[in-house]
Amino acid sequence: AEISWSGFGRFGVVYEDNGTDDKTFLEQRFQLDVEGTTETDTGLVVGGKYRIRSQETAVGNDADDAGYLRTTEAATVNAAQMFITSGGLTLEVGNIDYALDSMANLALGTIGLQNFTSFLDGPGYASRGASNTGVAVLYSMGGLNAHLSYDMQDEATDAYVSYDFAGYTFGVGGQDSDTYATEWVVAFGGTVGTVDFNASYVDNGDAGAGYGLAGHMAVASGVKVGGYLSYDDASEDTGFGLDASYALGGGANLVGGAYTIGDVTEADFGINFRF
Amino acid sequence: AEISWSGFGRFGVVYEDNGTDDKTFLEQRFQLDVEGTTETDTGLVVGGKYRIRSQETAVGNDADDAGYLRTTEAATVNAAQMFITSGGLTLEVGNIDYALDSMANLALGTIGLQNFTSFLDGPGYASRGASNTGVAVLYSMGGLNAHLSYDMQDEATDAYVSYDFAGYTFGVGGQDSDTYATEWVVAFGGTVGTVDFNASYVDNGDAGAGYGLAGHMAVASGVKVGGYLSYDDASEDTGFGLDASYALGGGANLVGGAYTIGDVTEADFGINFRF
Amino acid sequence: AEISWSGFGRFGVVYEDNGTDDKTFLEQRFQLDVEGTTETDTGLVVGGKYRIRSQETAVGNDADDAGYLRTTEAATVNAAQMFITSGGLTLEVGNIDYALDSMANLALGTIGLQNFTSFLDGPGYASRGASNTGVAVLYSMGGLNAHLSYDMQDEATDAYVSYDFAGYTFGVGGQDSDTYATEWVVAFGGTVGTVDFNASYVDNGDAGAGYGLAGHMAVASGVKVGGYLSYDDASEDTGFGLDASYALGGGANLVGGAYTIGDVTEADFGINFRF
Numbered sequence: 001a002e003i004s005w006s007g008f009g010r011f012g013v014v015y016e017d018n019g020t021d022d023k024t025f026l027e028q029r030f031q032l033d034v035e036g037t038t039e040t041d042t043g044l045v046v047g048g049k050y051r052i053r054s055q056e057t058a059v060g061n062d063a064d065d066a067g068y069l070r071t072t073e074a075a076t077v078n079a080a081q082m083f084i085t086s087g088g089l090t091l092e093v094g095n096i097d098y099a100l101d102s103m104a105n106l107a108l109g110t111i112g113l114q115n116f117t118s119f120l121d122g123p124g125y126a127s128r129g130a131s132n133t134g135v136a137v138l139y140s141m142g143g144l145n146a147h148l149s150y151d152m153q154d155e156a157t158d159a160y161v162s163y164d165f166a167g168y169t170f171g172v173g174g175q176d177s178d179t180y181a182t183e184w185v186v187a188f189g190g191t192v193g194t195v196d197f198n199a200s201y202v203d204n205g206d207a208g209a210g211y212g213l214a215g216h217m218a219v220a221s222g223v224k225v226g227g228y229l230s231y232d233d234a235s236e237d238t239g240f241g242l243d244a245s246y247a248l249g250g251g252a253n254l255v256g257g258a259y260t261i262g263d264v265t266e267a268d269f270g271i272n273f274r275f
Numbered sequence: 276a277e278i279s280w281s282g283f284g285r286f287g288v289v290y291e292d293n294g295t296d297d298k299t300f301l302e303q304r305f306q307l308d309v310e311g312t313t314e315t316d317t318g319l320v321v322g323g324k325y326r327i328r329s330q331e332t333a334v335g336n337d338a339d340d341a342g343y344l345r346t347t348e349a350a351t352v353n354a355a356q357m358f359i360t361s362g363g364l365t366l367e368v369g370n371i372d373y374a375l376d377s378m379a380n381l382a383l384g385t386i387g388l389q390n391f392t393s394f395l396d397g398p399g400y401a402s403r404g405a406s407n408t409g410v411a412v413l414y415s416m417g418g419l420n421a422h423l424s425y426d427m428q429d430e431a432t433d434a435y436v437s438y439d440f441a442g443y444t445f446g447v448g449g450q451d452s453d454t455y456a457t458e459w460v461v462a463f464g465g466t467v468g469t470v471d472f473n474a475s476y477v478d479n480g481d482a483g484a485g486y487g488l489a490g491h492m493a494v495a496s497g498v499k500v501g502g503y504l505s506y507d508d509a510s511e512d513t514g515f516g517l518d519a520s521y522a523l524g525g526g527a528n529l530v531g532g533a534y535t536i537g538d539v540t541e542a543d544f545g546i547n548f549r550f
Numbered sequence: 551a552e553i554s555w556s557g558f559g560r561f562g563v564v565y566e567d568n569g570t571d572d573k574t575f576l577e578q579r580f581q582l583d584v585e586g587t588t589e590t591d592t593g594l595v596v597g598g599k600y601r602i603r604s605q606e607t608a609v610g611n612d613a614d615d616a617g618y619l620r621t622t623e624a625a626t627v628n629a630a631q632m633f634i635t636s637g638g639l640t641l642e643v644g645n646i647d648y649a650l651d652s653m654a655n656l657a658l659g660t661i662g663l664q665n666f667t668s669f670l671d672g673p674g675y676a677s678r679g680a681s682n683t684g685v686a687v688l689y690s691m692g693g694l695n696a697h698l699s700y701d702m703q704d705e706a707t708d709a710y711v712s713y714d715f716a717g718y719t720f721g722v723g724g725q726d727s728d729t730y731a732t733e734w735v736v737a738f739g740g741t742v743g744t745v746d747f748n749a750s751y752v753d754n755g756d757a758g759a760g761y762g763l764a765g766h767m768a769v770a771s772g773v774k775v776g777g778y779l780s781y782d783d784a785s786e787d788t789g790f791g792l793d794a795s796y797a798l799g800g801g802a803n804l805v806g807g808a809y810t811i812g813d814v815t816e817a818d819f820g821i822n823f824r825f
Contacts, residue, residue, distance in 0.1 A: 001526060001550035003280045003307075005553045007586040009598045009632050011643050026683060026702070028644050030598040030630035032553075032586060036282040036307060038550040041524030046548045048284045048305040050327065050350055052600065054630035054644070056683060070702040072629035072644040074680045075600055079347035080305035080329035082284050084546070093286050094303050094329070094347040130349045133301060133331060152301070152345040249591030251551060271634070273596045275551035275588040276801060276825035278555045278582075311557040311582060313825040316799030321823045323559045323580040325602065325625055354622035355580035355604035357559050359821070368561050369578050369604070369622040405624045408576060408606060427576070427620040 001038045007031060012113045012270015019263025027114050027268065028056040028072060031127065048082040053127050079131040090138040095131035098123045099147040099158040100173050100182060105189035105198035108212045108228050112243040112257020113268040117228070119202035119210025121181040122158055123151045145171075154179040167191055181207040194218065208234025222247040228259060237262035251275060276313045282306060287388045287545010294538025302389050302543065303331040303347060306402065323357040328402050354406040365413040370406035372413075373398045374422040374433040375448050375457060380464035380473035383487045383503050387518040387532020388543040392503070394477035394485025396456040397433055398426045420446075429454040442466055456482040469493065483509025497522040503534060512537035526550060551588045557581060562663045562820015569813025577664050577818065578606040578622060581677065598632040603677050629681040640688040645681035647688075648673045649697040649708040650723050650732060655739035655748035658762045658778050662793040662807020663818040667778070669752035669760025671731040672708055673701045695721075704729040717741055731757040744768065758784025772797040778809060787812035801825060
């Protein structure tokens, strides 16, 4: 029987231009994660977890704008996830991890401080508030990883299988849902020379498709730079991004980045930390 | 000065037939309990506690039903209980433990995974959200236990006195309230041979009365079975129940059970765990 | 990386006479504070914190009153504060500590169990729920303390500078805001003989001004008494207060007090504790 706490925080300045308006705001996120588990006589681990997250509300630009709002949301304790793990097999219920949302190399990733970029349209773990109820089965054995999840409220099923070989990970996944657009995905990642990269294809059916490519490289002691390239088949827009981070030690980093696709540009700079 | 955390979780499948409709759903409950205390120079323990609970919402049967809903509620931190304890005497304020709701042997108990069954109609500790404000005094000395509680919002007073002798516990209690039906209760429990039993009578005044009898027996290593018998004086219905649990170790158990009274039947199977 | 918990609780009986009605109620407050931090290689401390507070709702007097309500509010996890500290310099974002609200000797203080009395009209740390987003810079070096804070939602700026010399602390502060009345403040405190005192002047512009004087003295082992004197320039009312506390050890105290100004009188008695 064990209860463990961990946390994550970040804050900084974000500039957003959506093609019509631009705004600059203070981005914030602070969360505590708690997990409680017990182990049975045969080695099953049974437990559950919560996330407690507070964040900014970011509507409007400055106090003279009509839509102006600049407040910090009260933290919520989210819906619980419970799980049973034995060897490489895990069963999750409640506020589960969904397959495609958890799939390695599928998203471009978090560009800079906070700009999480992905072509995936599917369900995900709810970090705040209530959630749909889901059931998931995860399996890993040697280099094989498989994840099957079902959203009981939206009747959405998604799954992936991935395999690690020679330092590379290759995965394919799919989703069957009336609620979400994504149908098929392919994701690939690994290391080429000094660059860690991920490449992905997301087929969103009638809503088009997205291609992503990202690479990260350590350029000096504690300094990493990343480059991002994407293509949105529906809008025929190409996206470019760059970011850099400097590790301060103790899990804290100075980070900044910029990403532009079509008429949309977002740039940010700040600090993040884990404890 | 000490802060201690503990937890409880359970999940499984529940079948309910209320005589008109039947439904099958995924039951979930996950909670963390935290208690903070300090001790004075004279040995008084002063403190308070919270419960953080998430659970399923269970309305409707499947996604094709009109009333369908299958989501997991965000956890709430409930209303605080504060207390002072000295020797066998405890004062509670706020979200208190109410006497009859805390009385040993009064409820049939939790049949199977989650079917808590009782004829008591009275106030109880609020595990989620706000609560009425109450004040309670608890006393235990030797085999004597006494508990007096007052709900300030509903102006309900309830109390019991129980006594342990020769391995049996005998208790009587009463309630004075315009809000709740229960007026008088008697509860008795102990061990006969290899069976732990509890027997109770609940007088709900004009709303009738209820009789309950339950017994539990260890039948094999880690396996317990329970039997439940009840009679509802108002409806003239007799209730029968059975359940079984298998201890996995580490505070985790596989549990299942069924209970039927009148036109209502409920059966469930799942896992529960404490940590 | 460290996560630390601490807590505070209090409860007791409060009598309030606002000049028209009087009421007596059970006061309650229970809170847990959690802070998570990490330290960088250069010694920066980066972290964040939450407060989880439950309290009474106190409307009306007794159950026969129309406005009667006597319930205990569910605890909320408030909006997060994040911070970076290096040497004597601290940056806060989110649910920040505001300068005048944090200024030593400015408020009369908490009279008795719970009657916090101050002439300040300005923003403050939100102990429950959401908050305006703020940014603050705090600096301390030798006897010098400075605090500058900005409320982004209400566009309010406040600041103070104080200096400790020869056991006394002298501070001046100001606020620029369309939302809050306070414009200038002066606060002074220290020890004269066996009496700790604080004296303050709060200029609320067109809304008048307030003068405060308070002193506390240890009169016996564990027993402290306090006296309070105030003058409200707008209403030309003089306020008087007295309180006493008895330390039980372990951070727990029996406390009681009374304060009267104009037609308003408030008296209370109860227990508080820290852990």
